[in-house]
Structure formats: structure tokens, C-alpha cells
Amino acid sequence: MLVKDWMNTGVMSIDADDSIQRAIQLQKTHGASILPVMEKGKLVGIITDRDIKRASAPDVMPIDIDEAIYLTTKIKARQVMTPHPFTVSFEQTVEEAAEMLLKNKISGAPVVDNNGHIVGIINRSDILRTMMCCTGSDRMGYQIAFSVKDLPGSTREIINLVRNRKxxxxxxxxxxxxxxxxxxxxxxxxxxxxxxxxxPPLLEEIKEKARLLYIVDFFLNKREIFDKNESHLEHF
Incomplete structure (x- = not known):
């Protein structure tokens, strides 16, 4: 799963000398939670929702709304941006991007190509969407969780039980x-x-080879959590 296949390609950027009022307008109009800040064609920072809120806080701006709006036209993006932002290569995996976001406690990052040009944005929502697609949650069905010895072929035995029941x-x-x-x-x-x-018979067969953890029936929105010693199958 490469970042380039899951990133948001509708990138809106802002110049370092643009006002934060323009940043606010872009965020409202396009729903851009992260705005790359450019200077002479190069990425020099990003503006996030948090940066906008911090710049608009009462301890930064007067409470008077008219004066606050006026000042947003005077404050430049470079004054409130987060400089030297983390970036993700478009050829990195989504897992690598997720690890980077978690490690640095950030919500998203610009995606760059091999020449350093911005080609997209990836954020936590994109990563969650990737996970949902790759776990098959776009279709109804069942999820069965079990604990099995970490040996070659142990999982395949359970998969064969499922296939034997069509x-x-x-x-x-x-x-x-x-x-x-x-x-x-x-x-x-x-x-x-x-x-x-x-x-029910599938679960009984799995019990003979592994320890059941839970089953979720997405058709009926039902779930059964099994305890350590015995599985309770009465709901199924």
C-alpha cells in the first residue's frame, strides 16, 4: 500500500507572504486541514487548523471582532506557519507514513515526489480510510479473531476450515x-x-485448533466476546 495510491491529491497551497485571512478562506472553501506554505516554489512550512486557532486566540488578537478580522489581513502566513515540516515520500508505504505521524504526534504531512515537489497530502483520515478498505469493511460479513501457536501453517489450518464451509x-x-x-x-x-x-459449527471446529477471541456479525451488528476458558455460542 503506497502513499501515492491513498493520499489526497487536491492540494491547496499558500504563499509565505499571503495573509492568514487567505489561509482561513482556503480552509473553509476547500476543507483543507493542512496548507503547504511555499516560497519561490519551495516548501517552507505548513499551516494547520491549530496554527490558525493559535493566531486567532485572544492573547494574540484583541477581542473586538472588527479589529481581529482586520489583523488577519495583515498577519502573514510565515508568521504563524509551522516551519520545516515533516514530509512523506509518495513511494513510502502507508504504514511508514502512519508510523511517522504517530512518532511525531502530527495529524498529517505533505507528500513529495522524487524531485521534492508536493504531489499530495496524507493525514490520519486517509490512513483510516486505507485501513477500512484493506480490512474488507466495505462489505457485510463476519470477523473472527483467534489466538494460535506462532508456527508455520497454523493459520492456514483455520483458513481451510472456513473454505471447507464455502x-x-x-x-x-x-x-x-x-x-x-x-x-x-x-x-x-x-x-x-x-x-x-x-x-456455529465453524466456531466449534476453530476451538479445536485455536483459542477464540471474538466474532462479529456485521449483518446483524452482533458480537460475541469469548472468555479465556470457554466460548459462548448461544448468540449464534
């Missing part, structure tokens, strides 16, 4: 973090095209 595994997510038992891995399957009548 289900289709749309996505597979797996992690060894936040796992209570050392040497185990948590696996999350998104399942489509399976007869609801097949779910």
Missing part, C-alpha cells in the same frame, strides 16, 4: 503484540459469502 476469507490480519500467551499470535479473519448456518 466461506471466503477476504482479509487476514495478524500480530504477535498484546498476546497473553508467549509463542502465540492473534489472527483476525474477515469472512464473506458464508451461510450463517455454518457459523
Amino acid at each position: 466461506g471466503r476469507v477476504a482479509t487476514i490480519l495478524s500480530t504477535s503484540k498484546h498476546v497473553k500467551t508467549p509463542g502465540y499470535r492473534n489472527v483476525f479473519l474477515r469472512i464473506h459469502d458464508i451461510d450463517p448456518e455454518e457459523i
Whole structure:
């Protein structure tokens, strides 16, 4: 999943000598939460919602609304921008972009090509949209989570159980973090095209090979969280 396939390409920029009133207008008109600030064709900073709010705060501007509006025409973008912003390469993965945003506690960043030209913006909403698409949440179905020994082929055994019951595994997510038992891995399957009548026996079969964590039925908006010792199947 490369950033260039998921970023927002409708980039609106502002010149460093433009007023913050123009920045406010661009944000309102185009819904741009991040505005690259340019000077002589080069990126020198960004203006975010937070920068605008900080510049418009009472301790910066007088409370009188008319005077405040007047001053927004006099304050330049370079005076309120965040200089030297973090950027993301358009050929980096979305996971790398997400890691950078989290590490630096920022909501988004400009995306640049191999020549350093801005080609887009990626923010947390874009990353969430990517995650939703890649987990198959655009279709109704089931999500089954289980913990299994972290050995070659252990997940494939569970997938074969699903396929034997005519289900289709749309996505597979797996992690060894936040796992209570050392040497185990948590696996999350998104399942489509399976007869609801097949779910209870499928869960019983999975219990023989793994520890069930939960199941979510997105058709009926029902979910069952299984305890450590025994699975409760009465809702299914």
C-alpha cells in the first residue's frame, strides 16, 4: 500500500507572504486541514487548523471582532506557519507514513515526489480510510479473531476450515503484540459469502485448533466476546 495510491491529491497551497485571512478562506472553501506554505516554489512550512486557532486566540488578537478580522489581513502566513515540516515520500508505504505521524504526534504531512515537489497530502483520515478498505469493511460479513501457536501453517489450518464451509476469507490480519500467551499470535479473519448456518459449527471446529477471541456479525451488528476458558455460542 503506497502513499501515492491513498493520499489526497487536491492540494491547496499558500504563499509565505499571503495573509492568514487567505489561509482561513482556503480552509473553509476547500476543507483543507493542512496548507503547504511555499516560497519561490519551495516548501517552507505548513499551516494547520491549530496554527490558525493559535493566531486567532485572544492573547494574540484583541477581542473586538472588527479589529481581529482586520489583523488577519495583515498577519502573514510565515508568521504563524509551522516551519520545516515533516514530509512523506509518495513511494513510502502507508504504514511508514502512519508510523511517522504517530512518532511525531502530527495529524498529517505533505507528500513529495522524487524531485521534492508536493504531489499530495496524507493525514490520519486517509490512513483510516486505507485501513477500512484493506480490512474488507466495505462489505457485510463476519470477523473472527483467534489466538494460535506462532508456527508455520497454523493459520492456514483455520483458513481451510472456513473454505471447507464455502466461506471466503477476504482479509487476514495478524500480530504477535498484546498476546497473553508467549509463542502465540492473534489472527483476525474477515469472512464473506458464508451461510450463517455454518457459523456455529465453524466456531466449534476453530476451538479445536485455536483459542477464540471474538466474532462479529456485521449483518446483524452482533458480537460475541469469548472468555479465556470457554466460548459462548448461544448468540449464534
